[in-house]
Amino acid sequence: MEHTASNTRRIAIDPVSRVEGHGKITLLLDADNHVQEARLHIVEFRGFEKFIQGRPYTEVPYFVQRLCGICPVSHHLAAAKAVDQIVGVDELTPTATKLRRLIHFGQVLQSHALHFFHLSSPDFLFGFGSNLAHRNIVGVLEDYPDIGLKGVKLRKYGQQVIAAIAGKRIHGAAAIPGGMNKALSDDERKALLVDIADIIRWSQDAVTLNETIHLQHPENHAFATLSTNYLGMVGAQGELELYHGGLRARRADGSDIFDQFDYRDYGSAIREEVRNWSYMKFPYLTAIGKDNGWYRVGPLARVNLCDSIPTPLAEAARVRFRAFAGGAYVHDTLAFHWARMIEMLHCAEAIQELLNDPDITGTDLVVTGAKRAQGIGVIEAPRGTLFHHYQVNEQGLIEKANLIVSTTSNNQAMNESVRSVANQYLDGHEITEGLLNHLEVAVRAYDPCLSCATHALGKMPLQVEVVSATGEVLNRVSKNMDGVVECAL
Amino acid sequence: MSNTLFIDGQEIPFAPGQTIMDASLEAGIYIPHLCHKPGLTPHGSCKLCTVEVDGRSVSACTLPAAAGMKVDNNTPALQEVRKTLVQMLFVEGNHLCPTCSKTGDCTLQALGYHFGMLDGHFPPFYPRREVDASHPDLVLDRDRCVLCELCVRASREQDGKNVFAISGRGASAHIIVNTSSGKLGDSDLTLDDAAAHICPVGAILPKNHGCEVPFGRRTFDLHSVAESDVAHVGLQKTEHHDE
Numbered sequence A: 001m002e003h004t005a006s007n008t009r010r011i012a013i014d015p016v017s018r019v020e021g022h023g024k025i026t027l028l029l030d031a032d033n034h035v036q037e038a039r040l041h042i043v044e045f046r047g048f049e050k051f052i053q054g055r056p057y058t059e060v061p062y063f064v065q066r067l068c069g070i071c072p073v074s075h076h077l078a079a080a081k082a083v084d085q086i087v088g089v090d091e092l093t094p095t096a097t098k099l100r101r102l103i104h105f106g107q108v109l110q111s112h113a114l115h116f117f118h119l120s121s122p123d124f125l126f127g128f129g130s131n132l133a134h135r136n137i138v139g140v141l142e143d144y145p146d147i148g149l150k151g152v153k154l155r156k157y158g159q160q161v162i163a164a165i166a167g168k169r170i171h172g173a174a175a176i177p178g179g180m181n182k183a184l185s186d187d188e189r190k191a192l193l194v195d196i197a198d199i200i201r202w203s204q205d206a207v208t209l210n211e212t213i214h215l216q217h218p219e220n221h222a223f224a225t226l227s228t229n230y231l232g233m234v235g236a237q238g239e240l241e242l243y244h245g246g247l248r249a250r251r252a253d254g255s256d257i258f259d260q261f262d263y264r265d266y267g268s269a270i271r272e273e274v275r276n277w278s279y280m281k282f283p284y285l286t287a288i289g290k291d292n293g294w295y296r297v298g299p300l301a302r303v304n305l306c307d308s309i310p311t312p313l314a315e316a317a318r319v320r321f322r323a324f325a326g327g328a329y330v331h332d333t334l335a336f337h338w339a340r341m342i343e344m345l346h347c348a349e350a351i352q353e354l355l356n357d358p359d360i361t362g363t364d365l366v367v368t369g370a371k372r373a374q375g376i377g378v379i380e381a382p383r384g385t386l387f388h389h390y391q392v393n394e395q396g397l398i399e400k401a402n403l404i405v406s407t408t409s410n411n412q413a414m415n416e417s418v419r420s421v422a423n424q425y426l427d428g429h430e431i432t433e434g435l436l437n438h439l440e441v442a443v444r445a446y447d448p449c450l451s452c453a454t455h456a457l458g459k460m461p462l463q464v465e466v467v468s469a470t471g472e473v474l475n476r477v478s479k480n481m482d483g484v485v486e487c488a489l
Numbered sequence B: 001m002s003n004t005l006f007i008d009g010q011e012i013p014f015a016p017g018q019t020i021m022d023a024s025l026e027a028g029i030y031i032p033h034l035c036h037k038p039g040l041t042p043h044g045s046c047k048l049c050t051v052e053v054d055g056r057s058v059s060a061c062t063l064p065a066a067a068g069m070k071v072d073n074n075t076p077a078l079q080e081v082r083k084t085l086v087q088m089l090f091v092e093g094n095h096l097c098p099t100c101s102k103t104g105d106c107t108l109q110a111l112g113y114h115f116g117m118l119d120g121h122f123p124p125f126y127p128r129r130e131v132d133a134s135h136p137d138l139v140l141d142r143d144r145c146v147l148c149e150l151c152v153r154a155s156r157e158q159d160g161k162n163v164f165a166i167s168g169r170g171a172s173a174h175i176i177v178n179t180s181s182g183k184l185g186d187s188d189l190t191l192d193d194a195a196a197h198i199c200p201v202g203a204i205l206p207k208n209h210g211c212e213v214p215f216g217r218r219t220f221d222l223h224s225v226a227e228s229d230v231a232h233v234g235l236q237k238t239e240h241h242d243e
């Protein structure tokens, strides 16, 4: 059992269901039973940085794919960008760049589709408090076959794009030092074009669905909502950019912290704080400082931060999104879902554009350069900005690795959102099913990839404990796999 | 008496001095093997070529063929033994196929698939062995060495050098480099040596290369390990012989 300050009580929820990986929530109560602090415990695979030490740098892009069952391509590409720098390559051939963008859009599309349709849509279609046994993708397919099937097909399409480039749906190999290992054949290109019009249309439907849900549920607007700083990548014109660009950080009111920042200097802009109760670090913007420098990343951050989206349908959706907050930033935590679908639409449109680009089937795939001692690769992964940093010795072996994964960047924000929701729904020591459900919905909005190693799609057993300061269990509630709630005491 | 023997009942010829392995390879019959390569002195260490002759287990790569010999090769019991041997090789080293640029081109991995191996079965040893990256063009990753001595023999017999040796016994056996520093970078091994390319696993690999041969076009995507004389595509895209 964890030791806490003497006059606080502890509620533990373990694990959070339907979040990728495994997490646990502890609510620290003060004497008046107000939630003083919320701690989302996350099992993060930090062993990686140690493990990779002494290994040849060439292995890194393949190794990092094992970090996550959902976003292996994101890790692969971030590491590959770092390795490009190690081999002295600052710019790939146009074809290699476009293939990397294409596979990245495929990855983001499939990840976003998975998150909304499989993990989150049940909450919105059936209500946060509805029967758990039915509140899942199977229930969606039964009651809303149209929506459910589109979700399944969108995800499949994203995987198809990935497979065409990497040779496999997951854990393939596409990027090599300074480029890509395989050209896209014209047959493969044509095969991907067959369904693209549907994919774009269904993505549009998904945007409309999320927009409607958010607009028609004013009670959702303040739910878990936080006014925060945001961090994300933008293109040279300030447009939404997921693969390569400068970093932009802005305050909640939209004022600049930095813009077009070269991510190779990330070490001066972002620091990571270690807290004794968590394996996961707490990054903050150096310019703002440790206390208030935390920020949010991911779809909400990106759609807020960018000045435009370079594809027309997604841009129109972005304009509506921003109009919702009267042109200011949208801070609603549940609007993450809306922003996520806007990005999915952008990916679908961008995939179509790339497939019609003559460069995409080019065969000039690799460039070489002169070795350097380190590489820093950053991309916008589905869940937010992802940093991979490697230092190598003169023999090409990794000396030091540092990763900041998107979920880590959202760490503080998730804790704050949990605290806000817990204060709203916690009634004494009583752990109601309503509280459980609402905490889950709050965490899930961020689409955390908790272990970046496990991939748990189904329902997980959920346990909540109210523990007094002296360690006595005052109350314990378990939610088993079938959603049956039992009171254990 | 004619110079023939029987492999699983099939009569095949052999030349004087040939081993069971030599004869069967020539006849196009696959006897699993890892430490054997035609043209190099047989070594008989991996035991994957274990066959039964008159009920006795013998290594096909070292036992001379004899007239009228009756050899059991492709039996369920022997395949099970071989699968177990492959599993043991996997757990003795650190064989993380998905992170290894030899994946798809690795004989050990191909044997695993060939025997329907789904896991290591035994608890992994996770040995800590030294990576030697001192050579400008090659990396020696002892984590993956299966002690087949193919590199040792290729260096001596084909390259006319003496770059590698096995040192230690049993669990502490490991591949060493015959230089006073023990470093590959101080040896006279060059990228075009046979020893630089013969490793059946990813223990000796060219430096600065990722998975350059795309999935679907790697050696064992296109070929079965049971085909005789599979020409490995290596890591270089340009070396792909099927394109």
Ligand code: SF4
Pocket: B144, B145, B146, B147, B148, B149, B150, B151, B152, B175, B198, B199, B200, B201, B203, B204
């Ligand atoms: S380095 Fe390769 S070829 Fe040499 S003994 Fe080890 S596994 Fe065999």
Ligand code: FES
Pocket: B032, B033, B034, B035, B036, B043, B044, B045, B046, B047, B048, B049, B050, B059, B060, B061, B062
């Ligand atoms: S091939 Fe005969 S013992 Fe290895």
Ligand code: NI
Pocket: A067, A068, A069, A070, A071, A449, A452, A453
């Ligand atoms: Ni992940």
